[in-house]
Amino acid sequence: MSDSALACAAMSLRHALLGLLTVRPSTGYELTQRFSGSLAHAWYAGHSQIYPELARLAGDGLAEVVGEGPRGSRTYAVTLAGREELRHWVVEGEPTRTQRNETALRWFMLELLEGDDRRRAIERELANARAELVDLREAAERADALPEPSPFRPTLVLAERLTEVMCGWLQEQLETVPGRSDPG
Amino acid sequence: MSDSALACAAMSLRHALLGLLTVRPSTGYELTQRFSGSLAHAWYAGHSQIYPELARLAGDGLAEVVGEGPRGSRTYAVTLAGREELRHWVVEGEPTRTQRNETALRWFMLELLEGDDRRRAIERELANARAELVDLREAAERADALPEPSPFRPTLVLAERLTEVMCGWLQEQLETVPGRSDPG
DNA sequence: GCCATCATGTAATTAGTTACATGATTAG
């Protein structure tokens, strides 16, 4: 028996990769881009983390190289064992649910500011959140224009709703700051 | 000139600690508990990370020991420099906004499942989210019963609203699974 | 006296970031 089944720690990067590869076989380069796209709100990883993990995934028999492309690129696909590992993680795996969200942390700290600092900081966060909302809506449009819809389409809806709530909350927070009617 | 001002990387743990100490001076032990409480949705840290960072904070003049208690406990408070550092981080600091949220990742992967697996996984997530909502409401009640309100009270409202939206979304997801009328 | 909790640390490991390094292909 291999010890791969014993690995019970979080290993979210591993499962994020298995998930992306389940949607469609990809090269490391493509995966890097996909981590910066739809998955960015859930988990981020850069290429220097992705390539070694792909190699480990292949070593553990959870993924395999299914083709080689133009610039020495290798396309990986998830194996049956990989699919089973992912399934097991989603339905059985006990979640650690540890969160690290710098934006949320900032919003906590917003409450410690007063006056002008507070107003400016909230305005900045609100601008960010609104830009985020625009991005999400564009992503949704792009997703709907695609010939075959992404399985992750519903999570875009969720992200949109959450961001709307955040914008509303920030707007309310802004209204609690004593007004400064004439800037400059 | 010291190089402390140059440290421009994220260092969110540092600023989370400065924030908590701004609310009230605390021991490392108390901070550990507070990270598992209100701040858990934004940033988590265990004691083995907190104690060394407190020492570094004191070394950099951003916090200081203001009292010693019964069991060799030391109470830290934020210094003026620490307050300024936190203010700077919130209003000026350019955010990395990297997120790592295992729950969100799981919800992405939910979309890759079908049938019974999918239904069970969504039910589990929904139960978790509802329990979370109950926790948040209890925390809100406790916060309101306090003699002086926590500055972080508004962020509890936000967390509650977000969790409500999540529960609604999971409920919708559950309804997309073809029904299985008789279990067992 | 014993157990729970308070209270603080360090060591070993794993995860994640930043910087370095290289080379192929394609569009202009």
Add this chain to the structure above:
DNA sequence: CTAATCATGTAACTAATTACATGATGGC
């Protein structure tokens, strides 16, 4: 021919987790 992008990797460092380790205090 040259710049952008495709494509992959490694090295050095910092952050975070898990496990180990110790001891004080207070309630029973």
